[in-house]
Amino acid sequence: MAGVLSALSITLLVGCVPEAPGGADDTVGPETPGPEARYSVQLRWLPPETDAEGQPLGDLEGFRVYYAPDSRLLMEEGGALAVGLEAEGVVTGLSAGTWQFAVTAIDTAGNESAASESVQVEVGAP
Amino acid sequence: MTRRERPGPNSSRRLLLVAAICATPLPFGLHGDGGPPAFDPDRPTGLQAEVLGPSEVRLSWDEGKGGSETDFYFVYRDGEAIAVVDDDDNDGWTDRGLQPWTEYTWHVVAFDSRWRRSDPSDPVTARTDDGTPPGPPGMVTASTPDPFTVELSWGPADDPESGIDRYVVHRDDEKKGESEGLSWRDESVEPDEEYTYRVRAINGSGLAGDKTDPLVVLTPPAPDTTPPAAPIGLRVVRP
Missing domain, CATH: 2.60.40.10 (Immunoglobulins)
Structure with a gap:
C-alpha cells in the first residue's frame, strides 16, 4: 500500500497518472494494455502564430506529439500521435521509465514544423 | 529562251504551228507511237519544275542540249502543247494560270528549223501551292x-x-x-x-x-512549402 501511494505521489509531481484498468479516470485507455504499458502523460504547448519565415500563419491544421525513451530516437523511431487544433494531447500506454516528448505543428498543405524543445518525464518511477 | 508569243520575225510561222498543234491531235506520237523517227535535234534533258505559287510553275531545261539543229521547243502540259519557246535565250519558261494544289506533268520536245522533232524529254511533275489558308481550329x-x-x-x-x-x-x-x-x-x-x-x-x-x-x-497559386514555426512552451500537465 505504501508503494502505491509513493508511485502516485511521484506521478502527480511530474504530471503523469497510472492508467488503472477499468478505473473511473481512465477515459483514454492504453492502446495495448499490458503490465508494462499503463501510464499516460498529458502535454500542453503554445501553438505557433507564424510560419517558419515569420509570415502570419493561417493554415494550421494540427500537431504531432513525438515520444521515445531516448531523445536521440525521438523524431525518427519514437511514437507519434496526431492531435487536432487543441494545443494539448495525452499520450497513453506508456511503460514506466524515462520518456522524452516533443511536438510539431502541421499546416493544411502537410508541411511539418521543426520540433519544439523536448521535455523529459519520469513515468511511474518509485 | 523566250515565250514564243513575243513578237519576232518568225512569229507568224510559229503561231501557225501552235494553232495547228493545239487545234488538232498531235501530228505524231509523243511517246513513239508512230510518226517519223527522231534524228535531229537531240531530246531535251534536265527538265525541272519550280513551283512559284498556287498558279505558276517555272520550267527550265538544259541549255543547248537540244543539239545544234534545235531551233525551238514545244512545251507540253499533261500531254497538251501549250507553248513554243525559242532556243535563242534559254532562261526557262513559266507556266501561268494553273489551278491551286493541282498536280501537273510537263515535258518538252525540241524542233529544228525543218520542224523535225526530237524524242520527248523525261517528264517532270509538280503540284502547285495551295491558294487558300486553312480555317481556324475548333474551340480551345x-x-x-x-x-x-x-x-x-x-x-x-x-x-x-x-x-x-x-x-x-x-x-x-x-x-x-x-x-x-x-x-x-x-x-x-x-x-x-x-x-x-x-x-x-x-x-x-x-x-x-x-x-x-x-x-x-x-494558373493555380504556388504550393505551400513553408512549414509553420515550431510550437513553444511544451510542458507536462495533469490529465
Whole structure:
C-alpha cells in the first residue's frame, strides 16, 4: 500500500497518472494494455502564430506529439500521435521509465514544423 | 529562251504551228507511237519544275542540249502543247494560270528549223501551292494539372486542298510552340499568373489560317512549402 501511494505521489509531481484498468479516470485507455504499458502523460504547448519565415500563419491544421525513451530516437523511431487544433494531447500506454516528448505543428498543405524543445518525464518511477 | 508569243520575225510561222498543234491531235506520237523517227535535234534533258505559287510553275531545261539543229521547243502540259519557246535565250519558261494544289506533268520536245522533232524529254511533275489558308481550329480548352503546367487542346481545323500540316500555339501574342496533334503542353508558366492562348493551323502548303479566339488561363497559386514555426512552451500537465 505504501508503494502505491509513493508511485502516485511521484506521478502527480511530474504530471503523469497510472492508467488503472477499468478505473473511473481512465477515459483514454492504453492502446495495448499490458503490465508494462499503463501510464499516460498529458502535454500542453503554445501553438505557433507564424510560419517558419515569420509570415502570419493561417493554415494550421494540427500537431504531432513525438515520444521515445531516448531523445536521440525521438523524431525518427519514437511514437507519434496526431492531435487536432487543441494545443494539448495525452499520450497513453506508456511503460514506466524515462520518456522524452516533443511536438510539431502541421499546416493544411502537410508541411511539418521543426520540433519544439523536448521535455523529459519520469513515468511511474518509485 | 523566250515565250514564243513575243513578237519576232518568225512569229507568224510559229503561231501557225501552235494553232495547228493545239487545234488538232498531235501530228505524231509523243511517246513513239508512230510518226517519223527522231534524228535531229537531240531530246531535251534536265527538265525541272519550280513551283512559284498556287498558279505558276517555272520550267527550265538544259541549255543547248537540244543539239545544234534545235531551233525551238514545244512545251507540253499533261500531254497538251501549250507553248513554243525559242532556243535563242534559254532562261526557262513559266507556266501561268494553273489551278491551286493541282498536280501537273510537263515535258518538252525540241524542233529544228525543218520542224523535225526530237524524242520527248523525261517528264517532270509538280503540284502547285495551295491558294487558300486553312480555317481556324475548333474551340480551345485548357487545364492546369499543376501551377507550372497548362495543357491545351482544340478541335481540328479544316483545309480541303492541302490538309493540315501542324498547329501553332501563341501565348500572349508570341509563338510558343507547335503541335502536329490536337494538344500542346506549356511547361513554362508561373503560378498564379494569367496567360492568353490562341491557336492557328498551318496547311500542307505552309499557309497559316486565322487564330482562334483568345483563351485566358489562370494558373493555380504556388504550393505551400513553408512549414509553420515550431510550437513553444511544451510542458507536462495533469490529465
